Amino acid sequence: MTIKEEIDRRRTFGIIAHPDAGKTTLTEKLLLFGGAIQTAGAVKSNKIKKHTTSDFMEIERQRGISVATSVMGFEYKGIKINLLDTPGHEDFAEDTYRTLTAVDSVVMLIDCAKGVEPQTRKLLEVCRMRSTPVIVFINKMDREGKDPFDLLEEIEKELRIDLRPLSWPISIGKTFKGVYNLYEKSLTLFNSGEKQTEENSIEIKDLKDGTLDKLIGEDYANTLRSDVELLEAGYPKFDVEEYSEAMVSPVFFGSAVNNFGVRELLDSFIEIAPRPKGRTTDTREVLPEDKNFTGFVFKIHANLDPKHRDRIAFLRIVSGKFERNKNYNHVRDGRNMKFSNPTAFMAQEKNIVDEAFPGDIIGLYDSSNFKIGDTLTEGEKMNFKGIPQFSPELFKYVVNADPLRTKQLNKGLEQLTDEGVAQLFTKKTDNRKVLGTVGALQFEVIQHRLKSEYSASCNFEHISLYKACWMSCKDQRKLEAFIFEKAHHMATDKEGRPVFLAESAWALQMAQEKNPDIKFHFISEFKDE
Numbered sequence: 001m002t003i004k005e006e007i008d009r010r011r012t013f014g015i016i017a018h019p020d021a022g023k024t025t026l027t028e029k030l031l032l033f034g035g036a037i038q039t040a041g042a043v044k045s046n047k048i049k050k051h052t053t054s055d056f057m058e059i060e061r062q063r064g065i066s067v068a069t070s071v072m073g074f075e076y077k078g079i080k081i082n083l084l085d086t087p088g089h090e091d092f093a094e095d096t097y098r099t100l101t102a103v104d105s106v107v108m109l110i111d112c113a114k115g116v117e118p119q120t121r122k123l124l125e126v127c128r129m130r131s132t133p134v135i136v137f138i139n140k141m142d143r144e145g146k147d148p149f150d151l152l153e154e155i156e157k158e159l160r161i162d163l164r165p166l167s168w169p170i171s172i173g174k175t176f177k178g179v180y181n182l183y184e185k186s187l188t189l190f191n192s193g194e195k196q197t198e199e200n201s202i203e204i205k206d207l208k209d210g211t212l213d214k215l216i217g218e219d220y221a222n223t224l225r226s227d228v229e230l231l232e233a234g235y236p237k238f239d240v241e242e243y244s245e246a247m248v249s250p251v252f253f254g255s256a257v258n259n260f261g262v263r264e265l266l267d268s269f270i271e272i273a274p275r276p277k278g279r280t281t282d283t284r285e286v287l288p289e290d291k292n293f294t295g296f297v298f299k300i301h302a303n304l305d306p307k308h309r310d311r312i313a314f315l316r317i318v319s320g321k322f323e324r325n326k327n328y329n330h331v332r333d334g335r336n337m338k339f340s341n342p343t344a345f346m347a348q349e350k351n352i353v354d355e356a357f358p359g360d361i362i363g364l365y366d367s368s369n370f371k372i373g374d375t376l377t378e379g380e381k382m383n384f385k386g387i388p389q390f391s392p393e394l395f396k397y398v399v400n401a402d403p404l405r406t407k408q409l410n411k412g413l414e415q416l417t418d419e420g421v422a423q424l425f426t427k428k429t430d431n432r433k434v435l436g437t438v439g440a441l442q443f444e445v446i447q448h449r450l451k452s453e454y455s456a457s458c459n460f461e462h463i464s465l466y467k468a469c470w471m472s473c474k475d476q477r478k479l480e481a482f483i484f485e486k487a488h489h490m491a492t493d494k495e496g497r498p499v500f501l502a503e504s505a506w507a508l509q510m511a512q513e514k515n516p517d518i519k520f521h522f523i524s525e526f527k528d529e
């Protein structure tokens with residue numbers, strides 16, 4: 001197969017959903033269709049529920065699961081699908097954001113009874129920032145839910161997206177009869193519990209056809225006819241181009257647990273979902289078909305065995321062909337590296353691979369050489385953009401609880417923050433270390449992992465902060481004067497950049513008003529002025 005054919009047959013995506021909408025269930029059904037797993041129940045949920053936050057065994061167990069489910073590769077009808085897992089717990093929102101930098105499209109699940117939920121909203125914002133194409137799957141149609149027209153309106157209004165229904169439910173809950181595929185003009189009837197097969201689909205070219213009445217009864221047939229008329233009048237025709245440019249989102253209805261509507265989703269997905277896309281760097285656009293290999297690290301996972309401090313760096317291949325044992329350039333370090341056992345993920349199996357192509361995710365064993373966002377190339381000096389850190393919102397001072405193990409504590413903090421568990425700032429005036437996170441759970445994770453992996457202990461002390469933000473200014477002297485004036489509220493991040501630690505929204509606003517030439521940034525990636 002040529003590289004172009006390899007690129008064309010790849011689809012890399014993630015499923016986003018508010019917890020409990022059915023992400024684990026849908027993932028499992030997709031893997032069953034792909035033949036990647038044989039039995040239901042094989043994919044464990046990686047949900048970390050609120051009540052388990054202080055249960056460290058639970059955190060470790062979840063970490064184990066999340067290695068296994070980070071990337072689930074499978075083949076379906078000749079297409080190589082890479083499904084990337086995103087953590088459902090909102091404390092891991094930043095992980096999810098980073099994972100979404102490595103996908104080319106997403107499937108967004110909505111519970112038909114609950115509609116748009118808080119996490120759905122946040123995750124959709126991330127997709128919007130990156131113009132990621134979204135397919136909507138409205139799940140749990142076997143349960144009593146909202147009226148489908150109301151649901152579409154709610155989704156369009158709340159998420160500010162344009163929908164294009166491609167399938168339409170016939171009733172809902174106890175009387176749910178099935179879905180009509182508006183795209184293929186076929187009807188699929190629902191038998192609760194039974195596996196959906198291709199034979200269940202009945203082609204109905206003309207909705208006026210009397211067979212429809214025989215199949216679902218006259219009342220439901222008439223409702224479907226008038227619904228379809230309304231849909232055709234109310235929604236423009238679906239256009240694949242518009243979807244690939246993230247301007248419209250196709251919608252499907254189904255029930256993941258009953259395996260209903262899943263095959264239909266998958267068949268449409270492989271047809272319309274975008275093939276691997278290029279990515280932007282600080283010097284140029286990289287396209288998948290570019291000859292030379294390039295890729296970036298979007299996730300780092302520590303080994304679960306505390307005796308081995310190696311980690312797995314997850315690399316998304318952007319262009320060219322990755323080959324085992326070939327020398328590649330680690331741009332940030334300026335070093336050449338080769339990888340003797342790069343790993344590909346096929347469902348729950350890990351295999352060493354000799355080569356991988358754009359769209360693929362490979363795991364590289366790493367002994368602390370990588371940071372999130374690092375770029376590998378064949379020598380070209382460039383860095384992929386778009387994996388910024390966000391201004392954290394929760395802060396704590398780190399206090400060394402075992403002075404004899406200071407070195408271990410520093411190393412642990414350095415490495416755990418490289419992994420992206422939290423951000424580390426050093427205060428300017430007294431050199432105290434401050435950890436910043438987006439979720440409360442991260443502090444516990446850090447404390448626990450410092451102990452188990454680095455034999456170091458730390459306590460946290462309260463620090464009252466509202467936000468940490470980066471700054472830039474055309475006039476360097478003005479910036480320096482501000483940093484001097486606010487020395488007590490200044491820190492440096494791990495890259496040595498100055499960070500303003502605002503105590504309150506008011507303090508931030510005052511700083512902004514008094515210093516109109518200084519720009520305050522809430523993500524770490526910004527153009528220097």
Ligand code: G4P
Pocket residue numbers: 017018019020021022023024025026045047088139140141142143254255256257258
């Ligand atoms: P998540 O990963 O998005 O958090 O959701 P998950 O798949 O774990 O599903 C959450 C619950 O919703 C599960 O029930 C699951 O069985 C159920 N579910 C998923 N799809 C459907 C569907 O199409 N219809 C109905 N009626 N239920 C669905 P649970 O009771 O929390 O767990 P379990 O004991 O069934 O695993």
